[in-house]
Amino acid sequence: MxxxxxxxxxxxxxxxxxxxxxxxxxxxxxxxxxxxxxxxxxxxxxxxxxxxxxxxxxDNTIRVYVARNQDKDVVDMIVDFVSKKSDAPISVHKDEKIIGGFVALYRNTVYDGSVTKQLSRAKEILSV
Amino acid sequence: MSVDTVIQQLKTRLSDFDAQIETQEVGTVIEVGDGIARMSGLDKCRASEMLEFPGGLIGIALNLEEETVGAVMLGEYAHIGEGDTVKRTGKVLSIPVGDACIGRVIDALGNAVDGKGDIKDTEDRLIEKIAPGVMTRQPVDEPVQTGIIAIDAMIPVGRGQRELIIGDRQTGKTAIAIDTIINQKGQNMKCIYVAIGQKESTVARTVAKLEETGAMEYTAVVTASASSASSMQYLAPYAGVALAEYFMDKGEDVLIVYDDLSKHAVAYREISLLLRRPPGREAYPGDVFYLHSRLLERSCRRNKEHGGGSITALPIIETQAGDISAYIPTNVISITDGQIFLNSDLFYKGIRPAIDVGASVSRVGGSAQRKSMKKVAGKLKLAMAQYRELEAFAQFASDLDENTKKQLDLGQRITELLKQPQYSPLPVGVQVALIYAANIGALDGIEVKEVQNWREKFISHMTSGHGPLLEKIEQGWNEEIEGELKTVIEDYAKK
Structure with a gap:
């Protein structure tokens, strides 16, 4: 074969x-x-x-998307939220579309704490 | 409304709002094409789960493999590329259903496609659902009047039955289904017409006809035309039955037409081959039987404790050169409770509807037939069976005895009597009166070519002058009614 x-x-x-x-x-x-x-x-x-x-x-990299440049402390807090015990590499990207907050991607899971997401949730509640 | 009130209402609405971080499982597109996408990741994806592609495009996960997930995309997918992120929604495919769907034309996802605006006041219903169990069902005991004399008399259909309409192309399969829908006016029946893989122009013509006859007042049309993706054609019948179940759960009776399941099987074959599932006979996948059995099993008659509603299914199958032993026709024949077989030879002989009474059968409808019809139809069936037998024999025999000649004459006249133009269904009372007239020999003195003429005149005579008698016939049958009908026919014959 x-x-x-x-x-x-x-x-x-x-x-x-x-x-x-x-x-x-x-x-x-x-x-x-x-x-x-x-x-x-x-x-x-x-x-x-x-x-x-x-x-x-x-796949093992924690990708963090933020609307504007953030301090290392803030990024560390996000990484800590996503994976407490991981020594995974981190990459930080800027994405103005999310307006504020953050979006993190790690091992096939998206953690969406962006202002855009909160606004769309509020919109859903108001339009019911 | 004052600004303060608006602010107060907004505050009340938002009182439950709490900023949260939402977690969602995502995958990556590794291959896309022909309406199919293959993704890595999505480890916890469930079968038939809806997946969200970029641009809000929805897909359904159909193949869950060791490392990848195969999905069909329900819409335009040209903007999807390798490496795109796909999100799980955690929801199994459902469509919006409601009373507002009646009179509308919708696609397989429940979106209105008739240009009359969005359908409001709906609830979501799962497209795939397990059929009702044994304990919730009851035997078929109430008829569905198709308005077609040959069917109502010899191949009766009951509420909750699955009766297959099968035949070659251009033999009048859709015409029977449409006539049946038209005849449901005032019969307390909701109708759903599912058009699968048909030309848009054909669907438009059908809808126009239903509107013209007033049938759209109680009918919804679900369409996945020939130009739709095969995924939409695959889903359309399930969307139709989900809508039918909404009405059945409210205790209503529903008639659903699947036009046609041959094209549905072809659409499923296309999807399966693209998903690289192993092909079987005629390249259909191994679960093509289950494809139709799980759909048709959802048609049933519920018992009173479970609402008492029903779904009557009229699936349509197109055969090639009259071959009912092909894979899909035999499958659907074995699933349904009988079949109406349409013969192209009869059609071209001018016998329309071209029902081959010998090859057609209704396995459960007999017990649902009205008393009056049951009484008169027995003799009709026998006469037709004898005629079929003698007809073939008479072609070779030159000298026939008197009795045989009589039977052949009667058969010819009944065949003429059973001819019925399209879009002109007949009420039960008129049907019974016509058959009874044939049974008592009222047609004996009439030339075969004059039977049609006699039939038309007799129908108008009965409907214009004997309405109360026709109503009585619809309600029941006894010696008094029989005597009255006999007198009316004899008086008419004398005229």
Missing amino acids: PVSSVQMARVLHDSLNDESNKNEVVRLFLEFCEEKKLTHLLPNIVKHLEKINAKKIA
Whole structure:
């Protein structure tokens, strides 16, 4: 059965989760590639590995959207609200559409504390 | 109203308002095309859940896979691209329903498409719902008068029954359904006509006809035309039955026409193939039977303890070259409580409605038939059955005995009598009088080609001069009524 570089990259990425024997995993992986005559796939495997890694980092990043520049304390409070015990990377973006407050995105969940959201909720209550 | 009052009212309304941080699960579009989107994330997404795409576009999650979710999009999706964020709504698809839907034309999502403005005073109802259970049902015992003499006499339909109308293209399937809707005027019945995959012009013509005959006063039309996305065509019948259930839950009787379920199955096949579900026979997915069974099972007659309402379904299936053994026709035949089979040969012979009485059947409607009709129709069915048998035989025989000739003559005359023009349904009383006249031999002295003429004159004679007798026939049947009717027919024959 033919093996795709994406599959190989996924397997390698999953195997590299264990910090203690990373070098050993890479050595065994290269040996396997040589044995199965798959070394020609290595450039593509590396490319997919980078993509998977970038996606993983993006998924784990706490993205915070604010209407104007905020102090670090404010951002820390938001991050603390989103994930108390996380050491995830943080990226702060400016989005004037939210008027005020914040919107945070972390691991497939949106935390919407924006003024736009509160106004739309108020609108719903008033229009009933 | 003073400014202070307005401010006070706003304050009262906003007294419960509390600023909150809303959390929502989101996913990312990884693939989009042909009305289908595949998303990553959305780990907790439920089956049939509504998803919100950018621009307020709604989709329904149909495929929940290990790493991705497959959804159909209900609208224009050209602005959706890879990497877009999709939000879960936590709600299963529902449509707004209410009394205000009557007289309106709506799409599969309950939006008005007739240009008469928004539909107000509605409540939301789930499109997909489990059919009522056994303990809430009762047997079919009240008739649905289609106004078509051949059906009401030989293939009677009861309230709560599912009667399939099946036949090739251009054999008058829709005409039967529309005639039945037209005949429900004053019969305490709400009607819903679901047009699936039809031309917009055809739907417009049907609506115009319903308006012209006054049938839109008690009818709602749900349309997902040929130009609509297959997802809308797939949803339209479920939207129609959700509206029907609203009326049934209020204890009302509803007639729903699905025109047609062949196109519905094709729309579902398209969606399933795009979602990469494994194809089965004729490339339909494995659950195509369940697609129609779960829809038609929602038609029922509720018992008194549960409101006593009913949904009568008239699904339509289009066959190819009269082949009723194809996949979808056999499925729907097995689900329904009988079928009205329309034959293209009969249609081109001028026998309209082109009902093939031999291949048509009503499994439960007999017990719902009116007493007077039941009394006279028995003889009619027998005469027609004998005629069909002898008709084929008589083509090869040159010399026939007197009895056979008599039966053939009667059969020919009854066939002429059962011909009925479109959009002219007949009341039960008139139908009974016509059949009774044939039974007692009133047609024997009339030339076959003159039967139609006689029929028209007899109908106008009965409706103009014997209204009270026709009413009595509708109420019941006894020797006195029979005697009176016999005298009227004999007097008419003498004239």
